[in-house]
Amino acid sequence: MKKTICFGILLAVLLSFCGCGSLHQEPAASDDGLYILTTIFPPYDFAREITDGVDNVTVQQLLRPGMESHTYDPTPADLIAVQNCDLFICTGGVSDAWVQTLLEAVPGAEQKCIRMIDLVDAVEEEHIEGSTHRHEHDHDHEDDGEDVHDHERTPDSDHIEYDEHVWSDPHNAMQITEVLCDRICLLDHVNEARYRENTEEYLQALSDLDGELHRIADHAVYRTLVFGDRFPMRYLCDAYGLGYRAAFPGCAAESEPSAATMIFLIEKVKEEGIPAILTIEMSNRKIAQTISEETGAPILMMHSCHNRTADEAAADKTYLDLMYENARVLSIALGQRNE
Numbered sequence: 202m203k204k205t206i207c208f209g210i211l212l213a214v215l216l217s218f219c220g221c222g223s224l225h226q227e228p229a230a231s232d233d234g235l236y237i238l239t240t241i242f243p244p245y246d247f248a249r250e251i252t253d254g255v256d257n258v259t260v261q262q263l264l265r266p267g268m269e270s271h272t273y274d275p276t277p278a279d280l281i282a283v284q285n286c287d288l289f290i291c292t293g294g295v296s297d298a299w300v301q302t303l304l305e306a307v308p309g310a311e312q313k314c315i316r317m318i319d320l321v322d323a324v325e326e327e328h329i330e331g332s333t334h335r336h337e338h339d340h341d342h343e344d345d346g347e348d349v350h351d352h353e354r355t356p357d358s359d360h361i362e363y364d365e366h367v368w369s370d371p372h373n374a375m376q377i378t379e380v381l382c383d384r385i386c387l388l389d390h391v392n393e394a395r396y397r398e399n400t401e402e403y404l405q406a407l408s409d410l411d412g413e414l415h416r417i418a419d420h421a422v423y424r425t426l427v428f429g430d431r432f433p434m435r436y437l438c439d440a441y442g443l444g445y446r447a448a449f450p451g452c453a454a455e456s457e458p459s460a461a462t463m464i465f466l467i468e469k470v471k472e473e474g475i476p477a478i479l480t481i482e483m484s485n486r487k488i489a490q491t492i493s494e495e496t497g498a499p500i501l502m503m504h505s506c507h508n509r510t511a512d513e514a515a516a517d518k519t520y521l522d523l524m525y526e527n528a529r530v531l532s533i534a535l536g537q538r539n540e
């Protein structure tokens with residue numbers, strides 16, 4: 202509640218300045234061109250691919266490289282960016298509470314917003330065997346008058362927590378790209394032919410990635426991945442029939458696994474002779490290190506693609522680059538039969 206009021210006041214002040222152009226900030230102006238704004242990396246990359254080579258299109262990501270997407274605190278410049286953009290692409294789901302605050306603070310923002318989670322078959326976050334799971338009334342401790350239900354999109358979503366990492370499955374990436382292309386063509390039909398041509402090409406590249414992941418899964422010696430970390434790769438695992446165990450489901454906020462979880466994961470790795478322990482990017486790797494020390498299995502990193510690090514952004518890594526690196530890691534973590 203407090204946050205919403207602050208935002209309201211901030212917005213009123215900012216917008217009153219905005220009109221006379223005295224505010225100097227980073228976001229692009231949307232004078233004539235098309236301005237596409239995304240919260241995290243995957244849709245930013247998809248939109249870049251779709252609009253590649255078209256003049257007067259700005260694609261921008263709110264989260265700068267290296268920033269954590271679940272605990273992000275929007276800045277005044279972000280409000281202006283949302284206000285100015287023609288299309289706003291976010292994830293949806295519980296991790297997007299801060300996005301919801303932004304959307305509520307900017308009049309008309311909801312109408313230009315696309316949530317990736319709405320474009321695919323989203324699955325509920327599941328309680329993975331052996332993982333440390335947050336308690337139902339976890340929010341109680343922050344009950345300082347803030348109504349947590351503010352953040353929920355529909356009345357019946359009260360107890361449903363969707364896993365929002367839909368982009369980790371290339372099939373979903375394709376589906377999202379197709380919808381984004383249609384929406385972008387509606388906003389700028391002058392360049393429609395080019396957008397559609399780019400999209401065709403990109404869908405083919407995503408389909409090639411899918412083929413590679415199938416090949417790796419088909420040749421797997423082991424069928425279970427062990428994440429000594431959070432687990433934002435559920436959709437990827439489901440798409441290729443891979444089992445998984447993890448310290449925490451989804452992008453849970455916990456950082457301390459229970460003793461039972463640690464024992465479970467260590468035993469799992471030992472029993473099945475699992476060749477590698479997985480972590481995700483920007484992790485402190487503490488849990489994985491402990492499991493690695495106990496089992497001798499090396500640690501490998503899978504990239505959930507939420508956001509790029511500063512180095513990855515400097516190298517202009519794409520979703521495809523990061524996913525092919527994931528494919529390489531998978532081939533080690535699953536082992537590969539020769540045939």
Ligand SMILES: [Zn+2]
Binds near residue numbers: 366
């Ligand atoms: Zn996440």
